[in-house]
Amino acid sequence: MSLTAFFLLSFAAAAQGFNCGPLPELAHGNIDYPSGIETDAKAVLTCKTGFNLVGGPNEIMCGDQGWLSRLPVCEAVTCSPPADVVNGGFSPQREVYKFQDAVFFSCKKGFTLSGHELVTCSEQGTFSPAPPTCVLVECEDPVIPNAEFVGGSRPPHEYLATVEYRCKAGFTMTGSSSLKCGMNNRWSPEIPKCSSSGHGLVGGVVGGLVSIAVLVVQFFWM
Template identity: 35%
Template sequence: MNLVYNVVFFLSLALHASAQVPSKCGAPPSYPHTQIEDMKPKKGISSHVQKVLYRCAEGYTQNSGIRSIKCQAGKWTQLTMTCEKKNCGSAGELFNGYFQYMGSFYGDKANAVCNEGFTLKGMEYRICKDSGWSGEIPTCEEGGEPQVVPAEVTCPAPSVANGVKLSETVSVYRVRDSVTLVCSEGFLLTGAQQLTCGPDGQWQPELPLCLPFNDIIESPKPDGRCGVPPYLSNAHLSDCCRAQADFGPGHRVRYSCAMGYIRGRGTYYSTCVSGRWTPVTLRCERKSCGSAGEMSFGHFVYTGAQFGDTATGVCNEGYQLVGQNVRNCMNDGWDGRVPVCEAVQCAKLPEVVNGEINGHLEPPYVYSTVISYRCRVGKLIGTSELYCTKDGTWSAPPPECKDIKCPYPKVQYAQMTRGIRMPLEFGDSVTFVCFRGMVMNGPGTVTCSLDGTWTPALPTCQYRWY
């Protein structure tokens, strides 16, 4: 009887003890268009995750289902939540024009098109973002020159479940901005720690994962199994292995160069051998875009010619740029087109009364064009030669041709020694000399001025008194 009682007692203890040992699940699975938001450990056992909460990725919204899974009998339950792309709806009403939609869902563009006779002022297109259509609605104005503002390329805020940004949080991430990520306590970073906003609006390399530390590091691996494959700069693992943390002996994983990078040397593979991954020899280098093109009457200023670099078009003096001035080195080469440099033009000058242009010169009057005037009647007042400057303005106002005559100058007891001709016109000068024995009061030389008078006033001659 005692023997039976002891057997039953020890069996119950064993069953009770086994019931206290929780079934442990591996890394939570990944689902399309979702991100892990939170992981809740089992009560009293901080290293074992019991429940995982998901959320829809940026640009997606929850359509149906429950957004959590649980660890049951060593396996994760299936996520029933589904996420669909956000719909931005209408991009707005464009008066005297319309929007040409490539779509109205997240990532789609709506190009602004003006009716004939109207020109676009503002952003040339709007992009469907997580918060709605980007930018403001442009305007279509009658006539005039287009003033198109290129849409700025930005990256969405990097969101990694159980991750924390070390760099300062900003509202807008522009091309070449960088952020540094670390994982919350109890989680290990798998992937790149520093991310850079690429010219295509995507983070490079791709977002990393923060996986439970105990599941990856502390969980003992059976004879010869491997953990997370090694991180490789500017490269990523194939889709099948990104969220996996346990690999058997002989398992081979493949790396691929990230967008904008190309294989320079080495092999794409690493193999699990005796609990260790063989060294990854792959080296990914930035793609080269080469020359951004040749600009007539201008040139490109490069930050470089590799992926992520820019080339800015600059026109020579007296020329203005038509088109987009900046080209970005993308995954498939330089974006946009080679801009054009057109000569600056000056407006047609008004006609000069009683004057004419020397020679025959028809508009347009481009940079460095020289115009020379002459008077048919009267004298030329101002500059006879004008040239079109680099700013599209004339070097001086047009001259005037004025028929200005001064009365014949008479000075008693004096004679003219210079300037004796008729008629006496604007700019003519005459000089007087008093008769012998006389002295002169005032200047001896006077000039015909714009108002038809002599400047300064005519002199006088008086007898010399001893």
């Protein structure tokens, strides 16, 4: 081979660049080569949902002698334990929870869970939805003038307790006869009312007619 041919081949190889070859497989992640695997090209690293890139950059350049950075790793996202629940608890209890690990909440007797019973470790490293609380729910005994108790819960009225009332004779109910105790310690729907059915009006009309009849008798008597 002539000296000229040697230099031409060397120049062509230099112009083509060094071939770094593919990087090792990235567990729980992906490696893309948008501009190839030769000098000045870059490899783009991404982790799957629930994993974070640790130990290196998310882009690695190909140099004249190979890739210029060590391959990082994809580590699972972790969540710290939820805060203690007053008048309740959760399980399982661990020092660290991994991505998509589930935690179940419960309350002591007499308390009601306000929120979601199950939460999971999210890709942001926090539990989602937000952990619940344990609340004491107790609705006061309904006071409905001119009404009488039909059936249902007796005090103390806890969460989802139901009661039913009806109006006494001569009164008409406005609203629902059945009520349910809600998380806000209030009855739902609103407590009904018992109003006069109008017998007083009828009596007034009858009384007026009697008065007119008396006047007519008196007129003809005179």
